[in-house]
Every structure is written in structure tokens, then in C-alpha cells.
Amino acid sequence: MINKRLNVLFVPILGAGHVNGCIGVAERMIESGHRAVFMVDTVWSGKLTAYGIEEALMTPEGTVPPISAVEKARYMMAVGVIGGASAHQKARLRATVADWWTKHAQYMDGELRRLLPVIRPDVIVLDQFVTLPAAELSGVPCVWCWSSVPLVIIDDERAPPVQSGLSASGDQRLWHEFRELVRDVTREKWQAFNEWAVGRGCEPLPEYCFHSPTRYLNIYGYPLELDYQDIRPLGRNYVRFDALKRTERHLPFAVPPELATKPGALVYFSMGTISSVDVQNMRRLVAILAKSPHRFIISMGPLHKEYTLADNMWGQESVPQIRVLPLVDLVITHSGVNTVTETMFFGKPMIAMPVFGEQYDNAQRLHDKGFGLRLDAYKCSEEELLAAIETLLNDKALAERLAEVSRRIQTDNSLAKVSQLIEDFVQNPRKYIE
Template sequence: MSQLTVLFMPESAYGPTNNCIGIGDVLRRRGHRVVFAAEASWRGKLTALGFEEDLVDLAPPPENVEEQDAGQFWKDFIRDTAPEFRKPTIEQLETWVKPVWVELINGARYCQPRLLEIIDRVRPDVVVEDNVVAFPALNTAGVPFVRIVSCNPLEMKGQDIAPVFSGYPAADRSGWAAFRAEYDRVHRPVWEEFDAWVREQGAPGLPELEFIHEGDLNLYVYPGVADYADARPLGPTWQRLESSVRETDDEFTMPAELADRDGALIYFSLGSLGSADVELMRRVIDSLAKTPHRYIVSKGPLHAEIELAENMWGAEFLPQTKIIPRADLVITHGGNNTTTEAFHFGKPMIVLPLFWDQYDNAQRVDELGFGVRLDPYRFTDEQLHGAIKRLLADEDLRGRLAAHGAAIRAADGLRQAADAIERLGITAGTPR
């Protein structure tokens, strides 16, 4: 097969970037050239995995600041706005969701000239974006455009599914109309301005009240067992991957302090962004310390401020895809990567949603019986300990999840995605 040049542009957060890393690694090992136009704070982290980097700034670089950690902007943003997460989701539309869209749009505007230069220099055969806003340079590159959706499937909207970002139940439509109306009121002026700018760059207009175009190929990372396929069927350009779990994580050796203890093994992570809420991390850790189980804790960017109990071990970064298979239970913020990885390995979840798609993932896990949704700021010890006890004791659930996990792994989403990108690139023309 002729070599393709594939340009990936993920959102500057670990979830989307790790998803692109997993797919890109398969393409790279097949002999294709894989280039990442990631945000500049990822410098060196992608070349270490064998990829080319041609990076972009999404805002003017801060003066007199040493090199930032990967995705540092969003870590700071989450830390500073964490009080908003205590509000009902409909109230967050104005004070949290809209500011996120504005920041994302500002990034797309700022990097447009640089991204045009990268495309001219790299000359990709296919461009792949895992983000939630359009980057017009990708849509005007003259080559196939692939969109990856690695939030949750409510992002592909429908009248018969709950509104995205709401966390509302599928079986109760009483709040849907009000939430959609408020979303429209808050976001329509932002969308109209962004749509006009996107058109000025020569890209097609955006779909109604959407901030990103559909692609020539659209890949979404969610297992069919939890999807809304019957209520919201998708068109022929959409392909579900079941999962997309990277194979680049380091191996994991069980720490002696946990290996020598009794109790179930539980993995706890609020993600690279959620763990920036140190107060919340400490609260969950204090509650888990009162149980007889063992915990592996992803401590995140402010790891130095987080002290673990005797029944715990953790670090700033952990090879999550090597740890979850060994866990009996996952306690998560409900980010799409961790949620779909728990499905991939057939593990029950306790979900403590903080923002964005996490409410919807938490609700879906809970309403399908695959785990328990708890309010991260209002749960009691009794609620958390009771959920742990119930999920660990539910042998029927554990068996069903193990079977679902086996089927999801057999679908091999990474290679599904790589195959689809290859087909699109080869069909579109002669690779450069």
C-alpha cells in the first residue's frame, strides 16, 4: 500500500489526544506518515511515541513562563471554574458551557494562520480532527476530512434523545424542552458569529447551532450496548468504533504495598482535568480510606497537594489501560475515555460527573444498570460505600459486563478506525 500522510489535530486534553495517539500508532506501524498538529504544550510528548509534531498555539504564549505541561491551559481553566460544577446543568449553560465554547472558538481563530502553514508544509492526504469546534483550515485543505467524536453520543443530537450536556434521563422528557430552549438562547449569538467567521475562511457554513462540521467520514467512540442507535440512527458516513483504546501505555507492576493487602482492587481517577479540583480529590480519598479495599489513584497535575491513605497507591500519571483490566471496579469522573475503557474491559463504574459530557455518560451508565451515578459534591459516605459494596457483590452484572467487554474488544475499534482512514485516503486519490 502507498504511504499516506495523515494529519491529526486533537483537542488539547488527554482524552482526545490519547484517542488520536491510539489510532495514529496503528497507522504509523503500517508505514504511514503521521503528523500531529497538536497544541504547543504537547511538544516532545508525541515525538517520543514516534510521531511527527508540527504544533500550534491556541493563544498568545504567556510571557516569562517555563514550558507548560500538556494541556495546562484547560487544567487551569477547570481549577478556576470548579465552583460552577456545583450548579444544576441548565444553570451551567451560561456560566460554564458557553465560556468553554468561547475559549475553544478563540483558539480556532488564533491558530488559523499557523494551521494553514502546517497544511501547506505537511501536504496531508487525510486530516483527522478530534475536537468539538471547527478549524476551517482543515475543511479547506482539499483532502478528505475525518471527524472523531470522543465525547458522548448525545453530541450527535436527536429529538428522541436527551439534550447533550444535560445529564437528563432517557426515560423522562419533562426537562428536555426547557434545556434545549436555554441552550439556544445562550449559544445562538456565539454560533452565529462563529459561523460567519468560518464562512469567511472559505469553509462551508456550520450546521444549525453546531460548532463543527460533519466529516467525509465520522468515527465515534462509544459501545453499541450503551448507544442510542434505535432512538437516533446516524447516516452512512458515521461509523461506531465500539471503543478506541490506545496500545502505547507502559506496562504496570502492582506496587508491593497493595499486592500484600486484602480487599478488592479499585481504580480511582477524576481525569487530568477533574483532578485539578484538589478539594474534591481529598474528599473522595478521605471517604475511600474508610473502606477495606485497595485503591490505585490517578493523582493528576496537582499530585504534590494530594496525600493518599494507607490502603492507596498513586502517581501523577498512570498507564490507565494497563490498570483497568486488573481492577474490580472503576470510580471515574465519567470522561469518555475512561468510560469507554471501562466498557472495553468490562468493569462496573461509579461515576462522579463534573462537567461537559460527563453528566451524560454518568446518567447513561446509571440508567442502563452498568454502574452508579453520584453527585461528586453531595454524596455521603454511606452512598459511596453502599455503591461500592453493591457493585462488587453483583456477580450477574460483572458477568454481563465481562461478556460485553469481550465483544467490544473483538470489534477492534483501533484497527476499524485505521482501516477506514486508509480506505478514505486511498480512494480519494494518489497519496503524496
């Protein structure tokens, strides 16, 4: 056990999924007596103090000024990342996405360089998709926290390519085609990013990779029952936890009386902060769910005022998901990694309706492993969605399997060990990294 209070600097991507994953780790560090500081923009100002987290605000100057979740989502809709196209079709947009990540990295890198001498961290916890040279060159031990599907950590030919939504037991020729497509459309962007990182003093990045995970302790949250280590083992500098789940102790929740008195099973429906901005599709899905005999708690998203709910529903802009999940019988989700891992924690079946990115992989993995059903968020029919709800609610064998998974996850309580792991890494980095 370390004999000093660590200054832990968290540098997450400033989206709800990434920040929430880091909160789960930060809470455990704080419980162990350490200081947790998050590098955030003004959009997040004041939102983390309830967890005991300090905020180090970035300056608004730079190539990427702070933007809200709505603005991010509208941009993603405009370029086609959010919408009804397939994962394969969206792979052709990777060059545009790579441009955005380059600008993001340059801005975050500059802010990190400015804040490092102010905070003087003992360890840096990054939740990013691309390398930040300021962290790599700082001499401070770095932990890469992946609040994403494990496929994103390292591209291994033995597993499906990330963001493809292809099955681990499927046609590997499709894996190869998808990989080649992504490499073709991102080759020039990767070369430019690599030149920038090398120009900042970093070693060259692995080919077609915007980060180098071998230089960090890597931690990620994914249940054992869904992970890919059976087909693609990872090295000693990769440590799995079942979930990077925050507690939300300060956010009490009870089923509203107007919903509690109605008949039917209780279902939680959330498309996440970003995907829910597609109001047209939210209206379509809500209209289908209105025909169900069951009750729905709905996380409506930031544009919640632009559509209305039916009588069998209750919702708000956002709900305390950790408090809601134990109360429901079924979850309908965009299959973001936090929702998937948290729902597995509580042992609930899922209808997974991915919209973009690693959501496709999570949805397919759930489907393949028999813990839920994958549907198309934009093309599923009324009959398909309503039938899927009834199928999962009436699957007693699945309920028993999920209850056993939940018992294992809660008994193992793996995230409780994250503080000791990071302390050990700070004291002896070579134990984990050559």
C-alpha cells in the same frame, strides 16, 4: 488496500482525553505503514514519540498561547465549569465557553494554514468541537474523530441534549427546556462564529451548531451496549468503534508490593487530569475511601503534591490506565469517554461521578444501562459512596454481564479496521459523503 504511504495529520484538542483518542487511531495507522503527525503545542512536545508519532509544533504566538492542564482547569474552576453546580446550572455558562472555543478555533485555524504546505497531508484527522476552516477549505479528505459522547456529534430531537446528563428514557420536556436554554445563551456567539467561518470561505453552519459533520467521515468510540443508534440512527458517514483505545505498550505496570499484600478488592480511582485539579474535592473523596476495607490505585492528577493518600492507597500524578484496568475489580471515575470505553473493554463495573461536559451523559448512560452507578462528585455522602462500592463489588450478575460485553468487544476488535476505513475514504470519499 491503498498502495501508498499516507501522510496523516492529526489535529486534536490539546487535552489528554482528545489526544489519547487520536493516539489510538494513529497507532493503527502506523501499524499499517502510514505516517502519523500530530499538530501540538510545546506542552505536548516530546510526549508522543514513544508511540511512533511525529510532532508538528505550533508557534506560541496568537490569541491562545500554550497553557498547561492546571491552568486550563483553574480557569474552568474560576468560571464555574468545574464545581458542584448542576449540569443545568452550568448550561448558563455556555456563552463564556463559546467565547473560548472561538479564540481556540481562530488560533488553531491559523496554525493549520501555516503547517498544511509543510506537512502536505493526504488526510486530516480532526478531534475538535468546532469547525476549522483551514481543514474544510484545504481540499484534503477530512475525518472527524469524536473522542466524546455520541450525543455531541449531532443534536437530534430523538435523543437527550448533549452535556445535560438527562436520561434517554426520561421526561422529554426536560430535554426541550435544556435545549432552549443552551440556544438562548449561545445564539449571539453562534452567529459571530458562523460569520467568521463564512468570512473564511466556508458554507454557513447549521443553526446553533459550531460544526458541520455532514461534510466529513465521522468516527467515534462508544460501545454498542451504550450507544444511542437504537433511538437515533446515524448516516453512512458515521462509523462507530467500541473504543479508541491506545496500547501503552511502553508503559509496564504491576501492583506495588505495599498494596499487593493488603486485603480487600482492588479499585482504580481517577477523576481525570482536569477535574482532579479541584484538590479540595479530591481530599474529600480520598478521606471517604480511606474508610473502605478495600485497596485503591489512584491517578492523583497534576497537583498530586497538594494532598496525601491513606494506608490503603497508592498513587502517582498519572498511571498507565490501560495497564491498570485489567488488574482491578472496580473503577471510580469522572466518566470521561476514554475511561468509560476502556473500562467497558476490560469488563469492570463503574461508579460514575461526572464533573462537567459530556461526563454527565456518559454517567447517566452507564446508570441507565445498568453497568454502574451515578453519584454526585461533590455531594455524595460517605455512606453513599462506600455503599455503592460494596453494591457493585458484590453484584455477581453484573460481573457476568460485563464479562460478556468485554468478550464481545475484544473479539470484534473493531478499531483494528480503522486504518482500512481511512484508506478507503481517501481513495473514494463519495462512498461515504454525498
